[in-house]
Amino acid sequence: MIEALLDLDVHDLARLAGWAYLVIFGVAAGDAVFPVLPGETAVILGGVLAAQGNLNILAVVAVGAIGAAVGDSISYQLGRTANREGRPPTEHDGRFGKALAWGHRLLESRGSSVIVTARFIPGGRTAVTFGAGYTGYSRMRFTGSAILAGAVWGLYAGAIGYIGGTVFEEHWWAGLLLGLAIALSVTGIIELVRKFRGNRHNEPVQTGVD
DSSP states (O other), X not given: OHHHHHTOOHXXXXXXXXXXXXXXXXXXXXXXXXTTSOHHHHHHHHHHHXXXXXXXXXXXXXXXXXXXXXXXXXHHHHHHHHTTTOOOGGGOOHHHHHHHHHHHHHHHHHTTHHHHHGGGSTTHHHHHHHHHHHTTOOHHHHHHHHHHHHHHHHHHHHHHHHHHHHHOSSOXXXXXXXHHHHHHHHHHHHHHHHHHHHHHXXXXXXXXXX
């Protein structure tokens, strides 16, 4: 089955281009609530196909960015709905409580900028967006930051996919692998910087969202 997938001609995939943008949008939105969904991978693959002339790169970036912002807003609203009584994050134990406390602490110390940077931390997007809603963070400030975060993330993921598709013009899967390798490297660097900064400030690095 894997060999059959790798043998697919990129033009076979392009026949589904009309649906591709909808899929990218849906997966980018959905992984804010269900982190197992490969939102970043979907946008990277869209960038690969765009580099090979089968999708429009501006459209890929746009639907990825809009989907991400919509997903963040859904996660935020779920957080608000889950805490109508205004309970503090410290009332929860386990990984859920740690994730809420971590997101709340970052929002208090760094403000809206963390909504952008959390997108590049494994599990951070859900913890921060849900936590923002749960703790009553300003909806207006959140919405503006979510739009900016979606735009930055969509451009980033689309660009590295485009790079991968340009390097490997004949093999879409090789372009995807290169894009994923770049994304993994960037995430690793961000994680190292985050944990280094946490150690310098004597903050726990085990946030429960890694």
